[in-house]
Amino acid sequence: MKSIITATLLFLNFLFILSCDNKSQTDSQNTSEDTASYISEEPAKAYEPKTIDPSAPVMELNLEAQGNSMDVMTFSMREISVKNGTTVKINFRNTARDAAMKHNFFIVKNGTIESVAMASNAAGPDKDFIPEDKSNLLYTSKLLEPGQSEELVFAAPPVGTYQFVCTYPGHWQSMNGKFIVE
Ligand SMILES: [Cu+2]
Structure with missing residues (x-):
């Protein structure tokens, strides 16, 4: 009986580790996605005809x-x-x-x-x-x-x-x- 309980606990523990691992992977994916969308949402520099580069031809x-x-x-x-x-x-x-x-x-x-x-x-x-x-x-x-x-x-x-x-x-x-x- 005791060995069954131990085995069950070990199995649950294993599941717990698995789920944690999955979660941390998901978290890191989210983080990289957030970074990517943050970069793409950076406002493009607006065109301003009066901003003349003095070195431009x-x-x-x-x-x-x-x-x-x-x-x-x-x-x-x-x-x-x-x-x-x-x-x-x-x-x-x-x-x-x-x-x-x-x-x-x-x-x-x-x-x-x-x-x-x-x-x-x-x-x-x-x-x-x-x-x-x-x-x-x-x-x-x-x-x-x-x-x-x-x-x-x-x-x-x-x-x-x-x-x-x-x-x-x-x-x-x-x-x-x-x-x-x-
Ligand atoms: Cu005219």
């Missing part, structure tokens, strides 16, 4: 807003390609003479030119046509009057395809293009 280009009426107004480029990690310098000129030909240059997330243009309309001239919701905006210039020019300087956005657009009311459909960072 500079890509300079000329962009004109052309045309004296809404039928013919256009940007001089349909596609702008820049290299990742560069500082972009755009000599932006509004070459129009007609007073209604005011233009800006926004870089927006791909596929959002229409919604940004609508939000620009809502913001109006007092806000320089800059929408309140900036979630689709990467860069915004001020509004250029006919004959004005401005040097736009910003850090290249992360690698990807974006769009540029003039958001002065009625302009977005004909004044837009691709902005590619590669």
Whole structure:
């Protein structure tokens, strides 16, 4: 009888050790999972066009807003390609003479030119046509009057395809293009 009790106790003890062992394994797995998710949840550094790395190579280009009426107004480029990690310098000129030909240059997330243009309309001239919701905006210039020019300087956005657009009311459909960072 005594040997049966001893054997049973030993067996229970064995089970207990087993279960402890399993538990500690589970614990260590949880710990590594927690660490992994903690690392992946670390917020990505937000893109900030004004944060210029002074040692970054500079890509300079000329962009004109052309045309004296809404039928013919256009940007001089349909596609702008820049290299990742560069500082972009755009000599932006509004070459129009007609007073209604005011233009800006926004870089927006791909596929959002229409919604940004609508939000620009809502913001109006007092806000320089800059929408309140900036979630689709990467860069915004001020509004250029006919004959004005401005040097736009910003850090290249992360690698990807974006769009540029003039958001002065009625302009977005004909004044837009691709902005590619590669
Ligand atoms: Cu325009």
